[in-house]
Every structure is written in C-alpha cells, then in structure tokens.
Amino acid sequence: MGMFDFLFGPSKQERFAQLLMDRIRQAGETKEIVFHKEEFQLRFYENGEEAGVANLNNLYAEYCSIAKADRNEFLSQATRALLSYRKEVPEDFEDARHDVRPVVRSKAYFEMLRLEQHFRGGPPLNLPYVDVGQHLLAAPVYDLPESIRAIDQELLDTWGVSLYEVMEIAKQNLEDAEFVVGVVGEKLYALASGDSYDAARMLLIDHILEFKLEGDPVAVAPNRDSLIVVGSDDEDGLAMMLDLIEQSISDPRPISAIPVRLIDGEWETWLPPQSHPLYRRFREFEVQSLLGEYEEQKAMLEGVFEEEGIDLFVASYTAIQRNESGEIFTYCVWTRDVNGLLPKTDFVLFGDPGRLGTVASATWDKVEAIVGDLLEDLETYPPRFRVSEFPSEEQIEKLGHDERIGA
Template sequence: MFDFLFGPSKQERFAQLLIDRIRLAGETKEILFHKEEFQLRFYEDGDEAGVANLNNLYAEYCSIAKADRDEFLSQATRALLSYRKEVPEDFEDARHDVRPVVRSRAYFEMLRLEQYFRGGPPLELPYVDIGRHLLAAPVFDLPESIRAIDQELLDTWGVSLYELMEIAKQNLEDSEFVVGVVGEKLYALASGDSYDAARMLLIDHILEFKLEGDPVAVAPNRDSLIVVGSDDNEGLAMMLDLIEQSSADPRPISAIPVRLFDGEWETWLPNRAHPLYPRFREFEVQSLLGEYEEQKAMLEGVFEEEGIDLFVATYTAIKRNESNEILTYSVWTRDVASLLPKTDYVLFGDPGRLGTVASASWDKMESIVGDLLEDLGTYPPRFRVTEFPSDEQLEKLGHDQRISA
C-alpha cells in the first residue's frame, strides 16, 4: 500500500527504465536522474559529460501503445548512445548526410541559458532565425538519431553556416517527401522522417502551391508542416483545426505561424479585426506559455543546484470576460531580484502594501524604467531586475485599467 502511494512517479520509473537500458548497452559513464529538470546527466571522472532532456521522449513513450514501448526504449537507447559514432572530419565524407532542421528557438537557447548560469563555456550552436520564434540549423543525419553541428565542427570542416545550410537544403530537396492537398486550400507535409517541418525551407516548392495570398505555414511538430494562403479564411480555419488536433503530439515545435514575404519567412498573425484572430492569438499564447514554463523549471533547478538567489517570474495569461481578449502579465516585486518574462503588461508589487502599486503595458514600462532591465538576450526573452522603480517612476507608470480592472 505505502509503496503504491509513495513510490516513484511515472516519470521517475521511465527515467530508470532508460538508465537500465543504457547501462545494459555498455555505457560506462555515471548516469544521474535530475527530477526537477527531467534530465539524465552523464558524468566521467566527476565531470559532466552530457545531458539528455527527457520531456519529448517521455511524451512520445506515453503516446504509443504499451506493446510498442519496449521497442521504443531500444530505439531511444540507440539514439542516446549515437554520440559514440564519429562524425567524419573530412567534409566531403560528411556532406551527403547533412540535413536542416526547424525547431523552436527555445530548443537551443535554453541550453545556452543553462550553460550561462552554470558558469560553463559559451555554447556555440550556429543557427538561422526564422521569424521571432523559430530557427533553422544544420544537423548530421544518423540512422538512429540526428547530431547537432556546433561551431567547432564547422571550423574543422572549413565551411560557413550559410554554405552548410545551402548543402543541407539541397540534400533535403533530393529526398522523397509527400505533400497532401485538402480541398485545394491546405497543403500538408507528413512524410514521417522528422524533417517535414524543415521543408518550409524549400521555398521554390512552397511557391508552387496554389494559394490565395501569401503562403502561411505552421510546424506544430517535427513531422508536420501545414501551408495555406493568407487571404483564404477557409484554409486558415482548417489550419487552426489541425493545430488543435496536434496540440498533444510529442516533439512539439510551435503553433505560431509564419508568412512567406519577399522570399523570407516572418512571424505572422492576422490583424486584430480578422474573424480568426482570437484563435490564432490563443495558440500564440499557449506556445509561449509552454516555452516559458519549461524555461522556468530549468532555471529554478539550476538556481537551486548552483545556489543562485534569483526569482523566476511566471508568464501568466488571462482572458477578459467582457471581450474574450487574452492578455499576459508578469509581476515585478520590490526587493526581489527576478528574471521577468516579456509579457503584454507588468504589475508592480510591494510586500508592504496591499494590491499592486502600479501596472503598465510592456512598452510604457520600458519607456519609463527600461534602464532597470538587463536583457539576457535569450529566448523566450528574460530580463533581470535587481532594483525597483522609485515612487516618482511608479506614479508615472500609473494603473492600466486594461489589466488592473
């Protein structure tokens, strides 16, 4: 009874299953499970020698039939141990196995941020921005997994990021893929090779789609790319339905669309008067909320281990009853060194006084007390604050009724 009530969680049992498999496969490094970050960490001679984030693996494990889970654990083990396979030092031997991937910017930036607060050397993972929320990066394609390509490997090969991305895109274009068309309004790529999201980089193919308006694309996960026309409300509604259906899929990327304009992808939402704006806005906030929650959990785990006294403020979303408008806010508290997320509004709190002492939109706050913000230059954005606005500044900030009411 007590073992059942107080035994290890499902996540802990999953981590232990994976550790056992990795050890059986011959891994000699010490492996420790870090519950707060949901990571496996590998150590060699007392030094950290690798990290495996388990969120996506666990989500995928839970989503498949129990009869398939044993094989999934075997595949995951082979993927985690693929680092043993050497990437060719001669670029000519490697070039045919280079592919591009598209991911949320949080994919790399959380690794950089963790390294920064742990005091480690800067993590140099080259990538190209796609709008504000996505990135494209070159990877080395292995049978069981993909290997990130860092700046050191680029230097060894003697190629630039631009050159490598062009080669990676050509390799992707040369591979077979499937495009489905729904009602001559929506194009869906779902080849199941983990590179469908990256096919948004094949601009010439995207431009061949018969669309009303500019191409608008969304990559809910690695194995899905949805493209419709910016002026096609029916197609946009179909896109929203597919985003909703894929919201629980493992290995998510982003529910925030991009628009192809002058040959470049840019972050896109319809204007506020558009009938579908509220649904797109809701998915935008859901995506950012998930990324901020994952970032917050990582930072809190690092700060606890490293003894860093910084409060990680929460990204909070609310829906106004009278208008159904979704607003986001964070709280800046007196005498609390904090990392603020970038939100629509900021509330100012003083433990010695009831309620909020001020509230303002982010833009107004930045115009009045922007000198108190230290931009960490990460994604999703975080700003370090160690001082609180003066009484004069609080008076200028005032109380914004859109968030205070």
C-alpha cells in the first residue's frame, strides 16, 4: 500500500471495483479477478491465461448517476450481466433467431478492444459490424434478460449465416418490438423507450422516412437510450437537437454527439456548412466526442504499453479555439526521435528538441501528401498512425508553417 493509499484510503473508483469483485465472487465466479486501475478494468484469469475483460467506465458512471438507495440493486444487475457469459447461446440459429437484435455504438466500442488485443499479442478479435457513417457501427447481438451478448464471427459460422442475414433478422425483430416516438413541436422526433435499443432504431429506415421533416433526416444518438431525428433544412429543429444533445451527452453509456444524415437510404456523417448559424455548436460537439474517445484510447494504450514494456509514445488529441472567430482546430505533435502514435487531427505540429519552437506546421492533408510514407495507419478507430522516422529537412521546408495554427 502506498503512502497516499494509507492516508486517504482507496479512491471511489477502487471502492466501486472492489464492491463489484466481491459480488461477482459471491455469485460463484471461480476465475481469478484482478482490478487494473490505470485502464479501470476488471480482468479475469483462468489457469494463468486471460479469460475476459470488463471495462468499468460506463458501469461506474451509471452507478454514480443513480440514487444511493438503488445502488445495491444496480450492483446485482451488473453482476448478473457480467456473468451472463455462462448462459449458453443456442448452436442452432433457428433457436436463436428470435433473440438477435441490432445495436448501434461508437466504433470505439469494438475497435479499442481490437487494438488492445493487437498490442498484447492476443488472438485477433473478430467482431463483425457494419459502418454507420464515419463514427458509428451497427452490430448484431444476442439479447439476454440481464444483458446483451456480442456475436462474433465464430458464432455466425456455427449458425451458418452471414452478417447481412443476421442483421436483417435482427432489424426485423427490433421493428416487431413496441417502441414509443415522441414529437416536439412537429419538428423533432425523439425515441426513448428505455430498452437499450433506441439508438439502433435509426436502422429502421422505413420508419424514419415516415417522419414529417424539412429536408433529409438528420439523427444523433447521444446514448443507447435515446435517438433524436430532425430535418436537415429545419433550423429550429436543429437548434432543439443541439439543446437535447447538451442535456444528454454526459449521461452514462454515451455513444456519439456527431449527427448522421440519411442519403439514398444510407446514413452519412454530417455537419451543416460552415456558413450555417448552428455550425459552431455542432462542431463543438464533434470535437468533444472525438476528444473523449481519444482520451479513453490514450489511457488504454498507455496502460497496455506500461504492462507489456512497449516503448511507444501516445500523442494527445488537442483542441484550441481562435478568440477572434471562435473557430475550433485540433492538432497533435510529431516529435523528432520519438516513436509514437499520432491521432488524426486538423493540423500537425513538428517539434525538434534541439530547436526552439515548432519547426513546421501543416494540415493533415498536406502532411499526408508530403510525408504520407512515414505514416503507418493502424486501421483502428479513433484513427491512429504510427511514426518512427522524422521528416527530412527538405520535407520540413515543404511542410512550412501554417499561420492558422501558429509557428
């Protein structure tokens, strides 16, 4: 025990993790359970081998948001959900088909698990999904009374069905379930049935197209239990959407505050044009969402690298706002002689410890055009690029200094 642990005791997060571990053991779990503070995870081990991971961020946020009188029941529900892996999923798809559902999540939901497995040298995580714009995914799950179970490629192979087939059946099951649509001022449609599938109802395209909207449908899913839809040409509706995003973005189990627009039956990531009076607010939520995902990814990677002895620097995703215009830019720093992982940002600053200030600054597109061969795309989300070599002096000169971000 460290000095500060002795003086002040464990943190609230540590106490929560201990409460949950105690409940899981009392419920009969025989695997070894270890709390990893840096990543805020419980890891399960069997015969010395890792046998499961439980990320605690969302559970803890939900635990803190409810009344103290309800927390005991919440811990019981969380325990049942974490132990739901013991329940067998039918091997015959005909026995399982009525309980498959679709979910919509941030791509970070799966991709951070994949990235962690990659750097730990574990077996590849094969969780199939469909892109929903740039930042969201849709995936099939098996619905259990206490939780939902992700469906991996191995289970699809056992069932003998494709991702497309199971998603079509999952969407039909979701459509057959009752849900409530609220209408505000004949401008905004809100789905909040409380069954953890409201965000996924953006996949019910025929229902979305029935909404009476000005322009194309624009949707945002701030968390699992809410879906907001307005028209792309309805400024009042878009303003109402922004107000609801602001109210719900800090709720437990967040997804994304970045909207998507329905074009020819497909959802595409959307922001209004920069000339739009609401552009700045939408842009703020876009950056806020990405900043949260990058911070979570950075914390995970730094914890893995420390445990695995990997010498890689995880660069920060940083946002600044110009005082005169209110415009928001994001940037990262690429430093000479540092093996690192860069986030994808609006600008890249180039630093040399032997020289004062930044030696170059350029937009991401310009960096890709001039030194793209030095960027190794990890093909993950949020995007990361590995760099082990610094640009040459000739390339630095070509990159120049972009006055919008400073020299």
